[in-house]
Amino acid sequence: MPAYRFEAADVGGRIERGVIDADSPRHARSLLRDRGLTPLELSTLQAAATAGGSVRSGRLRTLELTLATRQLASLLLARLPLERALASVAEQAERRVVRERFAAIRSDVVAGQTLSQVLEKYPRDFPEVYRALVAAGEHSGDLGLVMGRLADYVEARSNLSQKVILAFTYPLIVTLVAVTVIIAMLAYVVPQVVGVFEQTQQELPGLTIGMIALSDFVRDYGIWMLVALVLGVIGFRLSLRSPTARLAFHRRLLEFPVIGRLVRGMNTARFASTLGILSSAGVPLIRALEAGARTLSNDALKSNVEDAISRVREGAPLARALAAGKQFPPMLVHMIASGEATGDLSEMLERAAATLSMETERRALALTSILEPLLILVMGIIVLLIVLAVMLPIIEINQLVA
Numbered sequence: 001m002p003a004y005r006f007e008a009a010d011v012g013g014r015i016e017r018g019v020i021d022a023d024s025p026r027h028a029r030s031l032l033r034d035r036g037l038t039p040l041e042l043s044t045l046q047a048a049a050t051a052g053g054s055v056r057s058g059r060l061r062t063l064e065l066t067l068a069t070r071q072l073a074s075l076l077l078a079r080l081p082l083e084r085a086l087a088s089v090a091e092q093a094e095r096r097v098v099r100e101r102f103a104a105i106r107s108d109v110v111a112g113q114t115l116s117q118v119l120e121k122y123p124r125d126f127p128e129v130y131r132a133l134v135a136a137g138e139h140s141g142d143l144g145l146v147m148g149r150l151a152d153y154v155e156a157r158s159n160l161s162q163k164v165i166l167a168f169t170y171p172l173i174v175t176l177v178a179v180t181v182i183i184a185m186l187a188y189v190v191p192q193v194v195g196v197f198e199q200t201q202q203e204l205p206g207l208t209i210g211m212i213a214l215s216d217f218v219r220d221y222g223i224w225m226l227v228a229l230v231l232g233v234i235g236f237r238l239s240l241r242s243p244t245a246r247l248a249f250h251r252r253l254l255e256f257p258v259i260g261r262l263v264r265g266m267n268t269a270r271f272a273s274t275l276g277i278l279s280s281a282g283v284p285l286i287r288a289l290e291a292g293a294r295t296l297s298n299d300a301l302k303s304n305v306e307d308a309i310s311r312v313r314e315g316a317p318l319a320r321a322l323a324a325g326k327q328f329p330p331m332l333v334h335m336i337a338s339g340e341a342t343g344d345l346s347e348m349l350e351r352a353a354a355t356l357s358m359e360t361e362r363r364a365l366a367l368t369s370i371l372e373p374l375l376i377l378v379m380g381i382i383v384l385l386i387v388l389a390v391m392l393p394i395i396e397i398n399q400l401v402a
Contacts, residue, residue: 160270
């Protein structure tokens with residue numbers, strides 16, 4: 001039974017929007033009239049998907065995808081049919097786009113398509129690893145258990161990125177505030193105060209003269225420096241559209257002492273987690289590697305995986321194939337080699353993912369614990385210099401008067 005998105009008015013003129021299941025548009029209008037509603041607009045939810053698979057009505061958030069997957073897993077493990085489970089998820093969703101997405105999925109499933117086939121229409125909402133695991137669950141006949149592991153995977157995948165981002169949020173805010181305060185003092189406060197000393201024609205200290213010169217430079221060229229900075233950022237982003245330039249930059253990024261380790265750790269943990277959960281679900285290794293490569297945001301690591309896929313196709317062990325590119329941490333390579341030797345690759349991959357996640361989080365927290373007091377100290381020194389540049393002439397005047 002297809003699902004339709006409707007917009008209708010009740011007897012009081014209030015507009016209602018939602019989703020309704022019906023055999024045809026005519027049947028849908030009839031059902032709306034039975035509810036006491038006057039249909040204003042009606043469209044099939046399947047029409048929301050374009051030929052490229054993107055959806056016009058928005059996309060699912062990570063939290064919404066995790067919650068919906070968890071609900072679907074619980075309902076399927078309770079032996080509820082897939083059609084009813086999808087309908088229940090759609091009914092319990094709070095946001096309109098979630099209701100519509102799962103109502104449309106349910107309609108296609110009722111029409112005879114498999115769940116994995118329907119999810120292919122929404123690649124922005126359901127990543128390749130998600131669709132691959134659903135397909136594996138359908139083939140194994142244990143979709144409920146797979147959906148439960150999927151919810152854990154989606155949640156864990158976003159947790160690490162959120163923790164790292166949150167760890168750097170406070171230092172970033174402190175830096176922006178400090179730069180804004182210093183620029184404001186140089187551009188507006190210093191000229192007004194120091195102008196008084198220039199009228200007295202007294203000889204100014206070297207620190208004050210340097211501060212006046214810096215203040216004049218900020219006032220005369222500050223706007224142009226800002227324009228140059230914006231143009232530089234735009235030019236840099238445009239240059240990264242070239243695959244060769246982006247690959248070269250990503251390789252250099254991995255060589256940076258601190259940022260490189262964080263980028264490598266986040267990507268490696270995500271890759272190992274993806275590979276582990278796909279392997280445990282019985283997905284072929286080549287397909288699991290291809291899905292894992294798409295989760296990598298660094299092109300140097302992605303190139304390493306693509307090279308490893310070619311080597312694995314030729315019969316090389318996975319550990320040796322990944323080690324050839326020299327981009328992944330030795331710890332991951334050693335654990336994969338151990339898993340291949342013992343025949344328990346998926347468990348070793350999941351252990352490696354957990355270890356790498358904890359190590360990356362620890363590095364991020366350690367770095368921010370150093371950055372926060374360091375930024376405050378630097379800001380304090382700069383403000384102190386500005387205050388001294390203003391106060392030294394006043395102290396000299398007081399000494400002359402005395």
